[in-house]
Structures are given as C-alpha cells and as structure tokens.
Amino acid sequence: MRTLGISGIGLFCFFSLLLVSSPAVPIEHEVHKKFLVPPPPFSEGIFPCSQCHQGMPVNRTPRKLEMMHQDIVLNHMPGGWCFDCHNPDNRDTLRLANGKIVTFEESYNLCGQCHGTILREWKAGLHGKRTGMWNGEKQYLLCVHCHWPHDPVFKAITPMPPPVRPSDIK
C-alpha cells in the first residue's frame, strides 16, 4: 500500500516543533491494570452461564451443538474449540492458556494472548474505541463489542443516507 497519490502528502513539520522537548515514548504498563468497560454484550438471559452449567457434565468433544447454542459455529483460530477460551470448571469465567482465570469484563486479556499488538493499541486508545471524557474518565469498548468472538470478522452494515444532491432540491 502506501502509494498515497493525494496532492501534498508529506511529512508533518508542524508537529515536530511540539516534540522537541518531549521525552521518549512512555513504557507500556503490561501489569494487570483494569480498564473501565461497559457491560459485556451478552444475549438476554444467557448469563450467568452457571444457571444451566452448574452440575451439568462437561463435554470436551468438538462437535456441532444441537441442544443449545446452535448459533455458535466457530470461524476463528482454525483447530480451536470452546475450552481454548471458556473455563470448563466455571462457565461464568474465561480461562487463559496459562490457566489464569479472567472474568468477562476482562475478555481483552483473553484476546490479547494471540493479538498482542492489537491489545497494546487498544490500551492506548488506538484500536477500538473509548468513550466518556477525552481529558478524564474513559470507558473502553471490549473487543467483543465489535467482534463476535466465535466469528470475529467485523460485519458489514447499512450506511446512512447520502447527502441530497443540489439537483434534488426543489
């Protein structure tokens, strides 16, 4: 990419003025900082999962689900299965590859295992979206607010109407 043919793309000289006195980029704080997030986008009534799964036998066999969750067909990380992410011992939580348990409010740490660069940019506010105050408290949309974890490609949506053409004006 990056054969930007638009007229006048060059280096930004204005900004370099501002940078003269600023120190190097701050180091990323990878330690477990929690981020304010809106509630996870569960379907109505599905959470807590334990309302059904408590006491229900765990079935680790990859298969097509027929009694429940029929809408979940994995199209993500080829060869993966439910328990790469969900915790078989407590369905109300998620489980990382290293055995660490995380809540659904922290599902970004689950995604970050394999999408590390994106997680870093998400924390910086670049990937995904923050809402709230630009100079105060911010909420981070979870990865799963935009990516259905079982089939994460961002889905196409209907655009809002185009502007009226001058010729459409009576």
Added chain:
Amino acid sequence: MEQDESRQRGMHRRDFLRGAALGLAGLALPLDRADASFWEAFFQKHFREMNDEEIKQVISRLEKEYAQKFKKQIEIGADKPIPGVLYGYGLDLSRCIGCRRCVYGCVAENNQSIDPQIHWITVLRFRKGEKWVDLENSEKYYSPEKVPEEEYFYMPVQCQQCENPPCVRACPTQATWKEPDGIVVIDYNWCIGCRYCMAACPYGARRFNWGAPNRPEEKINPKTHYLGNRPRYRGVVEKCTFCIQRTRKDPGRYPACVEACPVGARKFGNLLDPNSEIRYAIEHKRVFRLKEDLNTSPKFYYFFAYGR
C-alpha cells in the same frame, strides 16, 4: 425571515457603520427600532474584545431571543480555551467503513439544518488502488446496500482546524478566527455572509445558510456554545468546531462524531499531552494531512493503522 432578528440587526449595524464612513449615517439609521435589545445588538462588540460581563449580557439577550423563537430554553455557554490544550484529531482510514454514522451524529449534536440540509462532515469514497483523485472529483453520493465495499475505501472530511487557516485571512469582518486551543470559530452575529472564507477553504469544509436554517424544535440540542452549535441564522457560514460545547470542558466529552463511529476510526485529544491517543497515533503510525503543500498545517491527521 422574522427568525433572523439578531442577524438583521448585525447587518443593519454594519450597513450603518459603512454609511457612517460615507457620511450618510442618518440615512441608514432605522429610527423605528428603538427598543433596548435592538440597540444592544446594534452596538455588540467583537467577541474577543468583550469582557466577561459583556459576554454574559450578550448571551442572556440571545437566550431570550432563542427562547421566544424556539419555545424552549437554550443554554449558551462561553467556555474559554483550556490552558495547555491544543486539540488534534486523527482518522484511521484503514478502519473507516463509510457508514456515515458520524455525519448524522454531528447533525444532531450541532443543530444543523435538516431542510435545507447542512452536513458539516462529508464522506468521500475512493476506489482502492487508483491514484487518489482530488477531493472535488470523489464520490460522496454512494449508496450501496452494505458498507464497507470490497473495492473502495472511505475518507470523511470536515474542518481541518488549520494552524494557518486561509479562511480566517479571507474574512473581511474578522467574524472567524483561530482560538488559542486551535479551534477555528465563527461569530454568527458578526458574519455578513460574503462567503470569501468558503472560497478560501481548500477542504470545502464551510457551509452557507442559503435559507433560514430549519430544525424541529424538539430536535434542538439545548446545550450550546456561543462559538459552536447555537442556532444559526440565514446568510451565515458554519462548520465543525471539534464540538467546542463538549470538548472545552474539564472533563469534557469526546466530539459527537468520535462517539458515533462504530469502528473506532476517529481519535481525538490534546496534541500537547504525550499520553493522548492522538499523540499515540502520530508517533506510531505514518500520519499525513490533506494538501500539505498549501502550508495550512491542519490539526486533522489521517493514517492507515494497518496495511492495506
């Protein structure tokens, strides 16, 4: 027309001043208009020359006029620039899907006229791989079933908040100027509608009210700023102000277009704060600005976060 009171007064005042210069003062004086509010409007000083008390008076006069006209309380703020803040905006073109949620989010927040239609944001569509055409020749009326479309990318354009704004230089009445926080603003009570600024803007970002702006009262956002989204008049120019009524608060909300964007392509913050998301974008991505050769130095940065 009757809703253009205040603006007509502005016009009269300037006709009068022009007349006065020619020694014809008496002729231009509308003697039948002797009420106090008329004369207050008539002698309103330039916004930047008013002290806080004078600004307060102007605002309470306008609030009364708006209340009468819209049958609804409209609050006009005059928040000043926050020291140490220079606003910057980033737009990730590798994410934008051209859905126009930003356009309509902006219309609702900033009280744009619905009919005649005014949009401060225009989303342009370009075919991938082709050399980018100039802004004027791109497609803005695209209307497919779904976006994004495989073969296109999209570029929203709005006021670029230039450090060196040609529109400001073009204005004969100093009705538009750049504030210390970088926002280019317009005083709708000083604008005489000559549209020189529109001709001067290389980004086509300014809009003119050819007719009286028209917006259902219940849809008017009552939280406004004098230099931002307060109701406009026929015959004045308007444009994006980075949502001055929201962003000039501490703490202040993100601009409406940032909030409306479903893919998170829009980034906003303080260019002077090394931890802001806009600084992160500038330092980690290859950013560019539109028509950089013109030396307008926009504070609106475009970038591709991911290769295409």
